[in-house]
Amino acid sequence: MTRHETFPTKTIADKDFVLATDLDGTFLGGTDSERRQFYDWIEASRARVGLIFVTGRDPGHIRDLTRKRGVPRPDFVVGDVGTTIAEVDEDHFLSPIGELEAEIEAAxxxxxxxxxxxxxxxxxxxxxxxxxxxxxxxxxxxxxxxxxxxxxxxxxxxxxxxxxxxxxxxxPKDVSKGPSLLRLLTHLGVDNRKVLVAGDTLNDLSMLAMGLPAVAVGNSEPALLEQVAGLDHVHAARQHGVAGIAEAILHHKLYS
Incomplete structure (x- = not known):
């Protein structure tokens, strides 16, 4: 299937499913064929699927990934371990959302x-x-x-x-991936019940522990798996990277 860059006019709050995912080891994890299949599904399903990157990576790195390395362009980014909250335009530029970042800057x-x-x-x-x-x-x-x-x-x-x-x-005090993602979802009016959060290391714990449907992919850091053990809303996937995300979408019955 040919990938494209045409985005529907639907807002992310109107979409049926929103994936909020870490990058390294998670959305960028899995085999080449698994990533290609999953990325193609994202592109073909843009009318129904929203995409948010929640990562420790900075805006420049993210733009390079999506412009030059075949990674789908997200709708929004929570970057720099939660200290950047930005919208992504059709030219792959990240524009910080000032009203959400003001509290981070002050802290x-x-x-x-x-x-x-x-x-x-x-x-x-x-x-x-x-x-x-x-x-x-x-x-x-x-x-x-x-x-x-x-x-x-x-x-x-x-x-x-x-x-x-x-x-x-x-x-900053009390700023990390989870709180920043939650503030973004609230700002956008997204129903948290249709969001899947995905990660693989301890810097993803704050978003996996929020109570939203979540997945720790199969290649997760053991320390993260220890922290989320017993949390019913967190699926510990067997598959690695994007294959683990796909496994969790089925497990949580988030998309059909």
Whole structure:
């Protein structure tokens, strides 16, 4: 089936099903053939299916994925681990939604330089080069990491998030993927019962634990699976990546 870039006039709130998904390991996970089949289904079903990326990736990376690498263009993005909330236009540009980001900006309060100074001598952290607006992110060496960094960040009135045992993100207090996604869905008037949230690492926990239909795909981080065990609304998929998402859509009976 030929993929296309024509979007219907229906708003995302009017669609029958909305997929809110992490990227790496989740929407970008699975075999080449599984991804192609799932992406083609997304494109063929645009009139009924809404797509939101909920990711740690920044807007530039997301635009590159959708313009040049064959990944379907989302309707909206919750990026930068929940610190960016944006609409995506037909040219693949992300436009931040100011009224939703204002609270995030205020909670961050230009903390970037304070965070970097406070963590400068902490072992096991390497500052990532990207210039994020409302977060500071590090690559983490778990063998060398000094857990005292968590207390340092708490002392600054901010939140620290470790995911996949190799990333250390510093975020505004009480801002993460889940709360930002929920604010976006409320802003858009989307019925939460027709949303599937999908993820694979601990930085997806805040959205998987919200009570919406959810899936931890088969290649999920063991620590995430431990956290969601026993949550009836979270399907622990056997299949990896997009195949796990497809498995959960059937499990939750979200699309027919």
């Amino acid at each position: 961050w309060n230009n903390a970037g330089m304070r965070v970097q100074a406070a963590l400068q001598s902490v072992r096991g952290l390497k500052l990532q080069s990207s210039g994020f607006r409302y977060r500071v992110s590090y690559d983490m060496d778990p063998a060398a990491f000094d857990a005292g960094a968590l207390d340092v960040i708490a002392g600054l009135g901010l939140d620290a998030l470790i995911s996949d045992n190799r990333y250390f993100d510093v975020l």
